[in-house]
Amino acid sequence: MKRLVTHRRARAARGALSGAIIAAAVALTAMPxxxxxxxxxMVRSSTAMNVDEDLDLELIRNVQTLRLDxxxxxxxxxxxxxxxxxxxADGVVDIDVREAWVELxxxxxxxxxxxxxxxxxxxxxxxxxDIVSPRDLTDFILPDFDEIRIGVPAAxxxxxxxxxxxxxxxxxxxxxxxxxxxxxxxxxxxxFSGMPIEPSIDPTPQLPxxxxxNSEVYGKLSYFSAAVNAEIMAAWAWDSEPVLSLExxxxxxxxxxxxEGTPTYERMFVTGGSFSTTLGPLVWRNEAALYFDxxxxxxxxxTDNAIxxxxxxxxxxxxxxxxxxxxxxxxxxxxxxxxxxDELIREQWEHTATARARRGFFGDRLTAELFSYxxxxxxxTLLRPALTWAPDDGVELSLGADIFLGDEEGRFGYFGxxxxxxAEARFYF
Amino acid sequence: xxxxxxxxxxxxxxxxxxxxATAAFAGELTGREVIEAVHDRPIAEDMxxxxxxxxxxxxxxxxxxxxxxxxxxxxxxxxxxxxxxAPADVRDTSFMTWSYDDGxxxxxxxxxxxxxxIRRISAExxxxxxxxxxxxxxxxxxxxxxxxxxxxxxxxxxxxxDTYVVESVPRDGSAPFDRTVTxxxxxxxxxxxxxxxxxxxxxxxxxxxxEYEQIDDVWVIPRMTMTDxxxxxxxxxxxxxxxxxxxxxxxxxxxxTMQRGVR
Numbered sequence: 001m002k003r004l005v006t007h008r009r010a011r012a013a014r015g016a017l018s019g020a021i022i023a024a025a026v027a028l029t030a031m032p033x034x035x036x037x038x039x040x041x042m043v044r045s046s047t048a049m050n051v052d053e054d055l056d057l058e059l060i061r062n063v064q065t066l067r068l069d070x071x072x073x074x075x076x077x078x079x080x081x082x083x084x085x086x087x088x089a090d091g092v093v094d095i096d097v098r099e100a101w102v103e104l105x106x107x108x109x110x111x112x113x114x115x116x117x118x119x120x121x122x123x124x125x126x127x128x129x130d131i132v133s134p135r136d137l138t139d140f141i142l143p144d145f146d147e148i149r150i151g152v153p154a155a156x157x158x159x160x161x162x163x164x165x166x167x168x169x170x171x172x173x174x175x176x177x178x179x180x181x182x183x184x185x186x187x188x189x190x191x192f193s194g195m196p197i198e199p200s201i202d203p204t205p206q207l208p209x210x211x212x213x214n215s216e217v218y219g220k221l222s223y224f225s226a227a228v229n230a231e232i233m234a235a236w237a238w239d240s241e242p243v244l245s246l247e248x249x250x251x252x253x254x255x256x257x258x259x260e261g262t263p264t265y266e267r268m269f270v271t272g273g274s275f276s277t278t279l280g281p282l283v284w285r286n287e288a289a290l291y292f293d294x295x296x297x298x299x300x301x302x303t304d305n306a307i308x309x310x311x312x313x314x315x316x317x318x319x320x321x322x323x324x325x326x327x328x329x330x331x332x333x334x335x336x337x338x339x340x341x342d343e344l345i346r347e348q349w350e351h352t353a354t355a356r357a358r359r360g361f362f363g364d365r366l367t368a369e370l371f372s373y374x375x376x377x378x379x380x381t382l383l384r385p386a387l388t389w390a391p392d393d394g395v396e397l398s399l400g401a402d403i404f405l406g407d408e409e410g411r412f413g414y415f416g417x418x419x420x421x422x423a424e425a426r427f428y429f
Numbered sequence: 430x431x432x433x434x435x436x437x438x439x440x441x442x443x444x445x446x447x448x449x450a451t452a453a454f455a456g457e458l459t460g461r462e463v464i465e466a467v468h469d470r471p472i473a474e475d476m477x478x479x480x481x482x483x484x485x486x487x488x489x490x491x492x493x494x495x496x497x498x499x500x501x502x503x504x505x506x507x508x509x510x511x512x513x514x515a516p517a518d519v520r521d522t523s524f525m526t527w528s529y530d531d532g533x534x535x536x537x538x539x540x541x542x543x544x545x546x547i548r549r550i551s552a553e554x555x556x557x558x559x560x561x562x563x564x565x566x567x568x569x570x571x572x573x574x575x576x577x578x579x580x581x582x583x584x585x586x587x588x589x590x591d592t593y594v595v596e597s598v599p600r601d602g603s604a605p606f607d608r609t610v611t612x613x614x615x616x617x618x619x620x621x622x623x624x625x626x627x628x629x630x631x632x633x634x635x636x637x638x639x640e641y642e643q644i645d646d647v648w649v650i651p652r653m654t655m656t657d658x659x660x661x662x663x664x665x666x667x668x669x670x671x672x673x674x675x676x677x678x679x680x681x682x683x684x685x686t687m688q689r690g691v692r
Contacts, residue, residue: 364561
């Protein structure tokens with residue numbers, strides 16, 4: 001039986017951080033004796049400015065980042081630690097350890113223990129079977145793909161047999177998506193227009209208790225061959241996205257007076273798979289998952305805390321090709337609730353398309369890229385053009401934009417006032 | 430065509446080379462036979478080498494990439510695995526290609542550590558630049574004789590070697606060149622120069638094999654340069670620490686190794 005307790009996120013973060021630092025320290029301590037130690041990393045200066053309708057600029061983000069990539073091999077073990085230090089313009093320092101793990105390797109197996117990012121599936125910019133690592137959404141979906149995933153403390157085993165790989169992952173403690181704080185630049189006020197009483201929201205989420213029965217298990221079987229790469233997966237996991245548990249309060253006369261909402265997390269069973277293959281000059285990618293008993297909010301706070309369980313289908317098909325030296329990609333993503341009813345706040349079907357074009361010039365010294373998400377009904381879009389100049393090995397200067405257009409009800413159009421121009425300098429060492 | 434392996438293949442190849450050399454002497458060798466002789470030249474069962482890829486632009490500015498390369502000759506063709514070890518921004522990127530003796534299109538994958546995913550490379554992308562160099566993915570994996578129509582243009586002495594000069598025209602129209610001309614050393618069956626011409630018959634790229642040597646009775650190419658004549662840009666690939674027949678397992682040419690490296 002699930003028992004929910006309230007944790008402060010910071011407390012959980014401190015716990016994860018201290019564990020990760022210990023692992024990093026272990027890796028560093030071992031390095032002098034290691035056969036193949038490596039210290040690398042990246043320094044980045046990143047600036048983002050909001051552009052309003054009058055083309056006035058407002059500084060939104062100015063962050064200096066130092067990332068260290070530490071690794072060492074001792075005997076049949078690899079150790080990796082990736083500490084990251086962020087310093088904002090107003091002097092706020094944030095230290096995180098993106099990953100810190102030890103992997104023991106054997107002829108036909110790998111065992112990895114520690115904080116790690118785990119990536120599944122074939123989708124670009126969509127998370128369908130790729131649900132093991134939660135996401136940091138405090139900057140919406142704008143960070144790099146390797147930065148949007150949060151490492152999870154996990155034990156993972158990979159078993160190899162010819163073209164097959166079986167992977168099992170045990171996550172002892174659930175880690176949810178990191179959401180934008182209420183009132184922050186990327187926060188989104190929930191739509192309660194269908195509710196009889198507008199709820200007040202306590203932003204402190206309720207997390208599952210730290211018990212063995214609340215741990216998560218994931219499994220995947222993959223097949224790698226010339227003809228096709230394929231995966232099937234299953235998970236008994238917590239939904240990384242919260243739903244609001246709404247608790248109505250009644251007057252002495254039994255009249256509802258107020259409703260308080262608390263973000264909470266619910267269990268679900270997920271199964272799905274993905275494959276990619278070639279179709280003549282094209283690469284065809286597909287990924288699908290069914291989420292059983294996934295919790296969604298209803299408009300009725302008087303029944304089951306406005307939470308109802310439904311079956312969700314999330315599917316993607318995409319093509320990659322090359323055109324005049326440019327890498328092109330297009331994806332169509334369908335996200336639907338199979339047993340939808342009118343009580344649900346969410347629409348039954350959501351369709352999203354993505355398109356990417358990327359081309360290098362002058363021996364890849366200059367790279368031009370455009371990535372876009374396009375929401376269908378309501379129509380909206382996020383356009384992400386970027387130019388990157390690499391004057392020397394390991395040095396990148398980039399200029400980009402995040403442009404939100406379309407219906408304000410949409411996932412992207414909602415942020416129509418958040419258009420950004422971004423500039424970054426990176427040095428890899 | 431299926432490649433033979435081991436001593437048996439070496440014996441048969443020696444006999445085949447003797448026969449082709451005799452045919453050549455008789456002036457009966459065709460362009461296709463020359464290119465097939467190059468394609469079927471005995472190679473090591475497997476090889477490991479460290480490759481330095483130097484990109485030089487028109488101003489003489491250079492960028493250097495370090496690569497660990499592993500190749501294996503299998504019953505159905507060649508498997509090749511490249512790991513970028515430097516510079517830092519491409520470190521841990523890996524590239525794998527499976528080529529087939531029966532003329533099937535190569536299968537190619539790339540692992541990008543930033544995405545943590547292995548991606549198939551589309552057939553069209555095989556003509557794109559390989560990691561910003563003047564080589565294409567296709568150049569790295571090599572073209573099968575069936576990919577082109579071949580015609581022997583002439584025999585001539587080139588860099589002091591007796592060579593066949595063969596023109597090859599791609600059978601499909603997707604290649605970024607309309608024809609190539611290759612200089613092949615008679616008897617050793619090494620192409621030491623290849624010129625690529627674009628659709629307006631202008632010289633587009635030149636591949637120059639600058640060093641070739643025999644190790645354990647197998648010819649290897651420690652140094653070659655591809656020059657883009659139109660951009661005045663070149664890429665030199667230099668191999669060092671060449672190890673042949675070290676007993677590489679077919680298992681290392683896998684998804685696991687692409688992500689984790691050779692252990």
